[in-house]
Amino acid sequence: MTIGVDFDGTIVEHKYPEIGKEIPFAIDTLKRLSAEHHKIILWSVREGRLLDEAVEYCRKRGLEFYAVNSNNPENGIQRERHQRKLIADVYIDDRNVGGLPDWGMIYRMVTRNLTYEQALNGLDDDDEEERDRSRAGLFARLRRGAR
Numbered sequence: 001m002t003i004g005v006d007f008d009g010t011i012v013e014h015k016y017p018e019i020g021k022e023i024p025f026a027i028d029t030l031k032r033l034s035a036e037h038h039k040i041i042l043w044s045v046r047e048g049r050l051l052d053e054a055v056e057y058c059r060k061r062g063l064e065f066y067a068v069n070s071n072n073p074e075n076g077i078q079r080e081r082h083q084r085k086l087i088a089d090v091y092i093d094d095r096n097v098g099g100l101p102d103w104g105m106i107y108r109m110v111t112r113n114l115t116y117e118q119a120l121n122g123l124d125d126d127d128e129e130e131r132d133r134s135r136a137g138l139f140a141r142l143r144r145g146a147r
């Protein structure tokens with residue numbers, strides 16, 4: 001999956017043009033998603049040196065982006081203001097409607113393809129299997145009781 005991720009307010013606390021403190025588990029989660037073969041693209045309004053600093057901040061912590069402000073890694077770091085919207089399957093951004101979920105929830109939503117509501121209600125795949133099993137058990141008990 002191609003994942004567009006914002007920097008300020010998403011990976012680090014919003015202190016633009018400075019770099020805020022890391023938001024808990026942001027970089028570990030992105031490294032894990034990257035290791036699981038998702039393409040992580042940094043999608044930031046930062047330009048020039050400020051953009052380089054953000055890329056370097058992540059690199060020092062072991063996070064390499066697939067591409068920066070571009071769909072194509074061969075374009076290198078796109079330092080000028082970009083005009084075109086990135087093409088991604090999902091975007092992780094603190095300006096999402098409803099704000100930024102915590103990174104544990106973001107991981108579950110991305111890897112299990114859940115909506116925010118499903119993740120909030122714990123409706124992931126395992127739970128669904130569990131529900132199906134208990135439902136099957138209930139029907140079996142009802143059938144037995146009916147005899």
Ligand SMILES: [Mg+2]
Nearest residue numbers: 006008009094
């Ligand atoms: Mg932001």
